[in-house]
Amino acid sequence: MSISKKRKQLSSSIETRPARTQKASLKGDVPPLGKFLASNDKLTRDRAVKALRKFLSGQSQEEDSFQEQLFATGGEEELLSHQNWEPIKPENVRLNSVELAKLYKGLFYCYWMSDKPIVQQDLAQELSDLSLIIRPISTSTSSDRILDQISTTQTALSFWKQFWIELSSEWQGVDKHRLDKYLLLMRRFLSVSFEILLRVNWHAQAIELWSEILKDTILNVADFKTPLSITYHITDIFLSELNRVLQNKGDHKPAPILKLLNPFMHGLSNSRPGTVTFQKIIDNIFDPLFANLDLFISDRTQVPKSSTIEIYTSFETHLISSDNSKNLTSIRNEILDLLFKAGSDPTCTPSNRKKIYNYWFSKRGIDDEQEQEEDN
Structure with missing residues (x-):
């Protein structure tokens, strides 16, 4: 037409x-x-x-003056007290x-x-x-x-x-x-969308709404009507755009990365066989995220020239765990826990469950490996 x-x-x-x-x-x-x-x-x-x-x-x-007044600093604690949004x-x-x-x-x-x-x-x-x-x-x-x-x-x-x-x-x-x-x-x-969430200090209800939108639309990967090329592009740009917003808005509350990963956990559990959705999410979301966390945890300041890792500098200081901790090791461990839970979700397909567990095992930390050796 x-x-x-x-x-x-x-x-x-x-x-x-x-x-x-x-x-x-x-x-x-x-x-x-x-x-x-x-x-x-x-x-x-x-x-x-x-x-x-x-x-x-x-x-x-x-609209500019309206936004400045409505979302001006102050009242964060009162906003947080509204846990259930009508x-x-x-x-x-x-x-x-x-x-x-x-x-x-x-x-x-x-x-x-x-x-x-x-x-x-x-x-x-x-x-x-x-x-x-x-x-x-x-x-x-x-x-x-x-x-x-x-x-x-x-x-x-x-x-x-x-x-x-x-x-x-x-x-x-x-x-x-x-x-x-x-x-x-x-x-x-x-x-x-990150700016919308950031101006309400990453409120849990706002993130939940945002997450459900993604799971209902472009990350509804079990639906044959979802254009997967859109899904793939979103996985490709997600971390870089989050990093850019956090860099530009560094004076705001750090991002609760675990909640932001929720729609991608859904994507891992529900990706259809015969597509590369699962691997795209691993390659574009979780591999780079683990690589950055491991880099910052090890206190390395330089990456070898041969490395293809893209460094998201804001992640070192502008991410928090579920208990609001900035400890990167805690964040890494909680991501592993989320992966394990995604694999054990009843809606997860058997083939995806096996792949999630294999990936989870490959990313376990040194402490886990030592614990396994001691158990043996």
Whole structure:
């Protein structure tokens, strides 16, 4: 199907919205129609994205000042005390699931129409940043600040999830000439998810929502509908993007790496036979992570030139274990424990269980090997 036909279908489908959004406007009072987002004219597309940014962030206040006030330092302990997050109220949802799906269809082709590298880079950042500025309809920085932080984070992650749903549904239509720019877009969206989590100090409920989104979408590796090439790319860039965000935001709370690995444990347990998913997760996530931890634990300051290890410098000081310890040996041991639990999970397939246990055994520390010798 040609891009012109797709744009016509897109604009006609979005024009059937409820009365609130039928009005064609680029003022930011309603979401821009798909025909504006997927226009041949760059100026029109730019105006549509700008209007969308205004709509998503609300019109009563600039989004930058709103974010600064809402997520300013202070109140971390009170936020942590909210262990169970209530679902966001329907009346506070800025876009329902149908509206989100139609909107992302427009954003997908908005990015499709961007051809020049600099334009692509700027637009990729601008589109991913929408997840940072969206907020529910009812928020206030003067009262119930903690509840506002929670509802804003839930809204942001819901908006972020729709990107992966839309990308997966359109992935087969991405040709080789546009592949690189969509890989860049994925990198930007993955990175922005870490920023969403970081601004609520890696709250356990936020990470759980984020983890479930990945397991339901691009790391739902047991589903034949999941484009595994997207999965492979995410495993390839995950550690480097986490390292970059931690380096840039070093004054924040360290990242609870064990919780962030949860969706990849799920991927190991549920990878389908006949695919390289299992090995991709091992090669791109766990091997580099163990290599970095072992390097820092041994206090080596230099890596041999022949080594292919990519060093993630922030991991030495910006990771914590489940008990908030920065001890790298403890972190390493807990990762091993998680691997063992992944292998013993009832949902783990027999073939994956064997591979997980073999990998777990290969990564056991010196203390474990000595203990085994003593037992013998």
